[in-house]
Amino acid sequence: MPSKAFYSYSAPGSVMLLGEHAVLKGYPAVVCAINNRITVELIPQADRHITLTSALGEFQTSLDKLVINPPFQFVIAAIKLYEEKLTQGFHLKIQADFASHLGLGSSAAVTVACIAVLREFANLGVLPMKVLSEGLTVLKTVQGVGSGADLAASIFGGLIRYQIDPLKVTPLIPLPYIGLFYSGSKMLTAAVIKHIEQQFRHRNTELINIYQAIAVCAEEGIVAIKEANWQLLGQIFNRQQVAMEKLGVCNQALQQLINKIIQQKAIFGVKISGSGLGDCVVAIGNQGAFSHIDEQNYIPVDITTKGLKCEETRLC
Amino acid sequence: MPSKAFYSYSAPGSVMLLGEHAVLKGYPAVVCAINNRITVELIPQADRHITLTSALGEFQTSLDKLVINPPFQFVIAAIKLYEEKLTQGFHLKIQADFASHLGLGSSAAVTVACIAVLREFANLGVLPMKVLSEGLTVLKTVQGVGSGADLAASIFGGLIRYQIDPLKVTPLIPLPYIGLFYSGSKMLTAAVIKHIEQQFRHRNTELINIYQAIAVCAEEGIVAIKEANWQLLGQIFNRQQVAMEKLGVCNQALQQLINKIIQQKAIFGVKISGSGLGDCVVAIGNQGAFSHIDEQNYIPVDITTKGLKCEETRLC
CATH class of the missing domain: 3.30.230.10 (Ribosomal Protein S5; domain 2)
Structure with missing residues (x-):
């Protein structure tokens, strides 16, 4: 059967x-x-x-x-x-x-x-x-x-x-495989930013340090992407995730998803995607590594090179 | 209006x-x-x-x-x-x-x-x-x-x-823009190969030379792609097209399309795609350079990184 x-x-x-x-x-x-x-x-x-x-x-x-x-x-x-x-x-x-x-x-x-x-x-x-x-x-x-x-x-x-x-x-031109998992809720970016400002009202130096740590992740991630080093990019994802947690933008649902995903052998790294306190986490890993982790929350996406496009000409 | x-x-x-x-x-x-x-x-x-x-x-x-x-x-x-x-x-x-x-x-x-x-x-x-x-x-x-x-x-x-x-x-990872144009007819690969064999029955050395010229185009094209040098890749397209013409696999419809496309400033190169004597020509050029050349024959496609894919998990 x-x-x-x-x-x-x-x-x-x-x-x-x-x-x-x-x-x-x-x-x-x-x-x-x-x-x-x-x-x-x-x-x-x-x-x-x-x-x-x-x-x-x-x-x-x-x-x-x-x-x-x-x-x-x-x-x-x-x-x-x-x-x-x-x-x-x-x-x-x-x-x-x-x-x-x-x-x-x-x-x-x-x-x-x-x-x-x-x-x-x-x-x-x-x-x-x-x-x-x-x-x-x-x-x-x-x-x-x-x-x-x-x-x-x-x-x-x-x-x-x-x-x-x-x-x-x-x-000839490798692209990384990404996997997205929806955390089940959403918070507007503006609200998240306001939340951070309030939390760090009296800790401005600490906040700047976190922003700088995130900026270093982006700079090093750019190098990893240019070298097509997806394992390294995954490690950088994990590092930015630590910074996101310090910012206080990781809620329980996001944390549970991250804990579940990071245990998988074929996953190189995972982090919140976007401003946090809702939406999705994004993982990087081997092809096909994502769909079996959490079928309920998994959103199958692929990177596309096709940006803004005139649709007036149609195929046959 | x-x-x-x-x-x-x-x-x-x-x-x-x-x-x-x-x-x-x-x-x-x-x-x-x-x-x-x-x-x-x-x-x-x-x-x-x-x-x-x-x-x-x-x-x-x-x-x-x-x-x-x-x-x-x-x-x-x-x-x-x-x-x-x-x-x-x-x-x-x-x-x-x-x-x-x-x-x-x-x-x-x-x-x-x-x-x-x-x-x-x-x-x-x-x-x-x-x-x-x-x-x-x-x-x-x-x-x-x-x-x-x-x-x-x-x-x-x-x-x-x-x-x-x-x-x-x-x-961060540039991909070339390709444009496809359908020539209006189709010939099976096996028939094209048979046609070539017959045409070159008594000119085997010449045939081998053409194959080697095509192979050089592919090798040099691979280098151009790795360097993201799409202008050079276009020139290599044009060179392989010369070899395709020597092979006798370019018919009138393909030739007319190529002549029309190659005149455009934003096009780097154009050649038959596939075995020839029908199907499509493929051009390489700037984004958006293709759709206005020959609207009737233009087939809008983009390179995708998404190969064979299990479709059992669906979005929402």
């Missing part, structure tokens, strides 16, 4: 930036993930029946009758990989927020998301390099040829260097 | 990473934009009537009766900035893909998107530093205190160093 009512993974499309064709001969290529995604949801069924639905239509089959045919060739080839490990059928719902004819790596994105969802359903674990090697098997089964650079971009995200011989994926 | 039927801008929320409180005293802070956005659409009206709609409700007023009151205090304060420049009313539709109570900079995001849409409606131009300084005016009018670091993150995106005295925004 599956342990969950549904399983859902999403993967981004991709754009090849440099190295096309030569990549097939073993040379490196540069590929990046883009902010258009495909989501694959798996709903377990009691029998061995399989239903696939997407914008391309609906298709019915069974675990015992898997034949790799369009338009679901990548999906069915992925299912075939796990044929012997699967004991139950399922409904796979595929949703894309971009058109498949644009050449933005939709086949790779759907392959990667299917493999992830099937691996989790079959309780096999979703290790990125494993998803990549099985994605390459699907790619070769379905289209015979292809570097798999788009698979790697869909799995790892960002801007990556990719080569097939030996298979190697290197992030 | 406004020149368009509607105007639409979106801006991301933000998370403060380091430097809270000290930032108000002039020290630097580190803040990042997150992948939850607020979109503001402005539909011009013939009279001086103003309608505001959002998840918070609907509010009716007039250009002649603007009073800054919740729940639309940031929006109305932004409109008041342009009171004298606006001759017509409008309907502002505000849509957020995240909850406003989480402390993820929703006030800053809505302020920034409103200012942008109003500036474009009033034909004043949407310069980022101008949007920031007017955002700070709104912030001070509405809440009296606040660093505006969240405004800067909403405008510039990414991970930034922010300080208020003197006002300065510095991107």
